[in-house]
Amino acid sequence: MSADRFQATYLIETPLDPERVADVMAGEQSCGTFTRVQGETDELRERARAVVEGVDELEAVDRPSLPNAWLERQGRAGPWRRARVRISFPADNVGANLPTLASTVAGNLYDLGETTGLRLEALRITPGYRKRFDMPRAGIAGTRRATGVAAGPLVGTIIKPNVGLSAGQTAALVDRLCKAGVDFIKDDEVCANPVHAPLAERVPAVMRVIRDHRQRTGKVVMMAFNITDETEAMLRHAELVEREGGNCVMASLNACGYSAVQTLRRATPLALHGHRNGYGALSRHPQLGISFQAYQLLWRLAGVDHMHVHGLQGKFSQSDDEVVESARDCLAPLAPGLDDQVLPAFSSGQWAGTVPATYGAVRTDDLLFMSGGGILAHPDGPEAGVASLRQAWAAARAGISLPDYARDAQELRRALEFFGSR
Structure with missing residues (x-):
């Protein structure tokens, strides 16, 4: 994790390829949407897009943990693959804005159609980024x-x-x-x-x-x-x-x-x-x-x-x-x-x-x-x-x-x- 990025670790569950889902997560929570749009240049993506740092697949299960109408409409069936996903985000996408930081790492990701389970397991920040925020008084x-x-x-x-x-x-x-x-x-x-x-x-x-x-x-x-x-x-x-x-x-x-x-x-x-x-x-x-x-x-x-x-x-x-x-x-x-x-x-x-x-x-x-x-x-x-x-x-x-x-x-x-x- 470079000095100007923070990293989030997720546990996901999906009937799709976990690496593909991780890429969707990174795009949705930075500069992307479900399709590339005008103005989303390579330079902008290089500067502002979140990066998938790793995907570790875990044991699959026979049943989905949560209902998902998006997958049901597509007739997607199991097995339901679980994986631990690490994504890093450019700190400058957020700055010293705590509500936006929370919205980035724990926002619309919970509603993604690709998943039947998603949990934010850990956050890592750099000393420099931490100092942008309030410290305890006591x-x-x-x-x-x-x-x-x-x-x-x-x-x-x-x-x-x-x-x-x-x-x-x-x-x-x-x-x-x-x-x-x-x-x-x-x-x-x-x-x-x-x-x-x-x-x-x-x-x-x-x-x-x-x-x-x-x-x-x-x-x-x-x-x-x-x-x-x-x-x-x-x-x-x-x-x-x-x-x-x-x-x-x-x-x-x-x-x-x-x-x-x-x-x-x-x-x-x-x-x-x-x-x-x-x-x-x-x-x-x-x-x-x-x-x-x-x-x-x-x-x-x-x-x-x-x-x-x-x-x-x-x-x-x-x-x-x-x-x-x-x-x-x-x-x-x-x-x-x-x-x-x-x-x-x-x-x-x-x-x-x-x-x-x-x-x-x-x-x-x-x-x-x-x-x-x-x-x-x-x-x-x-x-x-x-x-x-x-x-x-x-x-x-x-x-x-x-x-x-x-x-x-x-x-x-x-x-x-x-x-x-x-």
Whole structure:
């Protein structure tokens, strides 16, 4: 891949010759269409056309993964050939335009008549191209500085109930969670600016509690307010959080879109917590959509600081291997020689019992470990829930099993008894 190109890797399925299909893909997403047109000179094609860098054919299957009326009209039958296709694109076709980059690598390709399956598996960019886009403002190091957590995982939680609490009730819960010893608190993705707890009331009420906690203890708790909204409204919400002394906001990335998140990033110095809700619709089918590696790369170009990866042994559909790979993607630079890693945020059914698998897989403390029920539903209260998580991490780092460590750690023992039996 030359210095002025980016490369996309796809998994395709087709009854046609995969090399021919790869050539169609390259043409459709650069300067071509289904037939050569006037003005599509050799010089223009040399300068602007995408290039097929490789086609590796895989095992064929007997049935198509997805329906395709275009192929049906032609009476095309199997076998349905699968292949891994690598295509590079001239960076100057796109420039520093994130929505167009996404449209190039993950746009009309999904509708191609030649395929019964197409998935964007990976994206590679050069250091020079990466520098044209926004970098994280906080990332891992900045989040640690903001919270005062120099070592160890950041322990976080989510406001529960998800929605329904008033501004005052939310502040009271945040007060209790701060006293319990968490490093990070976030709104749920379905609670942004509800009538019963509008941000105009919720932010001042919550930040008053957080400021008081800091004055009493010296500890800064990072609160990610969900400001998902229209772009101009998000900017107003972020300004409110900043005025009240906050240090983080959250946005539902898929719902807001690339341009809105870029605008937000450039307008606020606050840490930007990227929530990926809706990603499952883009990823769960193995022959359709986008892998997390490519997905998180695009959003990191928008300048997010934290990315959700779900959790090991959690309540969602992703395998543990996929969760671990997603975390490693976040912890890797987008291009060689850069320091632009973002903090992977683990959540979904996490509690002390899922800590050993998490630490054993990622072997790092550079993560945000969020536990809702694992803290708030601990039988001895949220303080004990937080303590059980920290005890579990200490055990995992020391290579001691949780039952053995729990002999001298009451909070962990109670968590194992309560959650382990459910």
